Amino acid sequence: MENTSLIRLDHVTRRYEEAGVLRTIFEDVSITFARGEFAVLLGRSGSGKSTLLNLIGGIDEPTAGDVFIDGRNITRMGDEERTLFRRLHIGFVFQAFNLIPTLTVRENVVLPLELVGRTAAATSRVRAAELIEQVGLSHxxxxxxxxxxxxxxxxxxxxxALINNPLVVLADEPTGNLDTDTGARVLDLLDTLTRKAGRNLVMVTHSEEVVGVADRVMRLKDGKII
Ligand SMILES: Nc1ncnc2c1ncn2[C@@H]1O[C@H](COP(=O)(O)OP(=O)(O)OP(=O)(O)O)[C@@H](O)[C@H]1O
Ligand SMILES: [Mg+2]
Structure with a gap:
């Protein structure tokens, strides 16, 4: 079963404790994503979209349940193992870009290779240059x-996000800070470089355009996926 789905959430619950009070963000969520699927996650502000994305990406841990990526249970990994797994297999794109201001375009793109020890300078420079060309920024x-x-x-x-050739790309409102035309181009690029390359893309968005392009639309409401 694990071989047929690339991402699988199995009875996942996430609660936060604040000032001694437990709040349930979502409860008993079980979902699978087929290989190469482009899924969109919708829901009101505060409904838990970013939390769910962070659980899939191993940035956050569920209160109960398990998250499987490519058949590996990332919830049962130790912190170090999970961090390495995430860096190797998951690419994140955020609304606020989160580039490192003191690094150039090429250095920003190469950084995730260095973080996993793939530092063979010549090949990493070539791979970065190829990707930068694919996103139209060679100049x-x-x-x-x-x-x-x-x-x-x-x-x-x-x-x-793509430099380590990840299985999964997670994007949290990646067009949220962009005008409509620019957002449409970024969406098209993400689609081309993920789904069309056999990777999974899970995107949080408010954009109706994105909803029209996705394979699957999920909505988080009252702690459930509907
Ligand atoms: N570390 C934390 N400790 C306590 N509560 C948290 C923590 N992180 C998130 N929350 C709460 O969990 C809920 C869901 O947050 P989340 O960021 O996932 O929402 P969201 O759907 O992404 O919202 P938005 O559309 O505004 O980005 C919110 O009520 C938030 O306050
Ligand atoms: Mg959010």
């Missing part, structure tokens, strides 16, 4: 992020 390869437009910064973030 800006030595620029610093503050010299780039929002759409350009997000394209760098996409290249960075």
């Amino acid at each position: 800006r390869i030595d620029a610093f992020p503050d010299r780039l437009s929002g759409g350009e910064q997000q394209r760098v973030a996409i290249a960075r």
Whole structure:
């Protein structure tokens, strides 16, 4: 069963304790994602969308239940093992781009390779340059992020998310800070570089355009996926 789905949440519950009071964000969520699927996650602000994405990505841990990625139970891994697994197999794209301001475009894109010890300088430079070309930024390869437009910064973030050739790309409102046209181009690029390359893409969004492109639409409401 684990071989047929790339991402599987098995009876996952997430609660937070605040000032001694337990709050349930979602409860007993079981979902699977087929290989190469582009899924969209909708829901009101505070409904737990980012929390769910962070659980899939191993940034956060469930209160109960298990998360499987490519048949591996990441919930049962130790912190170090999970961090390495995440860096190798999961790419994240955030609304706020989160580029490192003191690094150039190329250095930002190469960084995840260095974090997993893939530092063979020549090959990593070539791979970074290829990805930067795919996102249309070869002419800006030595620029610093503050010299780039929002759409350009997000394209760098996409290249960075893909440098380790991840199985899964998780995107949290990746077009939220972009105008409609730029957002549409970023969406198209994400789709091309993920689903069309056989990777899974799970995206949190408010954009109706994204909903139209996705294979599957999920809504978080009152702690359940509907
Ligand atoms: N570390 C934490 N400790 C306590 N509560 C938290 C923590 N992180 C998130 N929450 C709460 O969990 C709920 C869900 O948060 P989450 O960020 O997943 O919402 P969201 O659906 O992504 O919202 P938005 O659309 O505004 O980004 C919120 O009520 C939030 O306050
Ligand atoms: Mg959020």
